[in-house]
């Protein structure tokens with residue numbers, strides 16, 4: 001058993017993709033969801049991924065997180081090349097080094113908030129101090145719900161449990177799929193500040209999909225996917241710059257379709 005204080009150093013390569021292609025289906029029905037994506041996410045970096053519906057954001061997240069296997073190309077996650085790994089090693093990597101804040105919340109229905117927050121660390125065989133678990137639950141604003149079951153929480157509150165869990169797990173790489181999509185603006189702002197702090201204070205690396213320019217503006221870089229390709233990136237943009245870019249792209253698509 002290791003304790004948090006004994007934890008290893010952060011990875012040199014939290015996330016790297018090289019020429020990643022993902023094709024669904026066969027022959028005439030084949031869809032190229034990712035069409036040669038290469039990217040490097042340096043340590044302690046927060047990237048946002050934006051793009052129209054169907055542009056490949058979910059596929060990118062699933063492949064990058066080792067939940068889905070690309071058709072070709074290589075992915076390095078927490079210094080390990082996913083394509084070289086056995087299923088067991090991949091499961092261990094996901095459990096120990098990766099955290100997920102996904103819309104399907106991945107909370108266990110029979111465990112209360114405290115137990116759900118402590119779960120990944122417990123599964124990985126690490127001792128977690130109750131004080132840290134309660135602190136994370138406080139930070140996401142659920143201090144008065146610590147003994148509730150997931151079914152007794154709203155969607156947004158469940159999302160916040162997933163975020164508290166990611167904080168306690170101290171994962172190297174955190175994948176967040178629309179983490180603020182179900183939240184009111186006050187809760188959304190709180191979550192984004194927590195994600196930002198995880199990067200700045202604990203050196204986590206985050207990849208987040210979002211449709212919201214305000215959320216994207218919390219990231220160090222915003223990547224834009226179009227038809228499974230990385231079309232553009234903005235570094236440290238303001239929300240206004242992101243909104244302007246998204247509007248211009250939508251306008252261009254309408255002209256092309258028109």
Ligand code: ADP
Nearest residue numbers: 024025031033052053054055056057058059060
């Ligand atoms: P986004 O998250 O940006 O909406 P997705 O990654 O979900 O995009 O989808 C990218 C493309 O791949 C879309 O054309 C979608 O229809 C297709 N796709 C995604 N998942 C599957 C699947 N399991 N089977 C077939 N096609 C899929």
